Amino acid sequence: MAKIENTTRKLVLKEGSTTLTLDKDSGKATLQHKVLLWNKKPVEFALSEIDDIAVKSEQDGLSGAAIHHSVMHRRTGEITLLTTEEAKDAAATVKTLRDFIGL
Numbered sequence: 001m002a003k004i005e006n007t008t009r010k011l012v013l014k015e016g017s018t019t020l021t022l023d024k025d026s027g028k029a030t031l032q033h034k035v036l037l038w039n040k041k042p043v044e045f046a047l048s049e050i051d052d053i054a055v056k057s058e059q060d061g062l063s064g065a066a067i068h069h070s071v072m073h074r075r076t077g078e079i080t081l082l083t084t085e086e087a088k089d090a091a092a093t094v095k096t097l098r099d100f101i102g103l
Contacts, residue, residue, distance in 0.1 A: 001089040002070070002082070004096055011100045013093070015083040020072075022047060022100055031080060049074045053082075053097045055090045070094045 002015040013020040017034040052073040068090040
């Protein structure tokens, strides 16, 4: 399950090498990915650019196991994978993020 720190004005999601910070005071989201030992340059964008957060489910081709991701859609058309979790955990993560943003 993703680690989520949530206050009324700020939400921080940490999952593996991904950190997403949603800040209502600044009106910005910051997405940080880490590759091996190095942090990639953070991506900042307005919270208003987020048009959906959803669960995407697929089936692993080799094992046939169901894989569930929480994904963020932006108005630019960009889709960002946030987490890979069990179905109920991914749904809970998506609900928390959507509630915070007001979707």
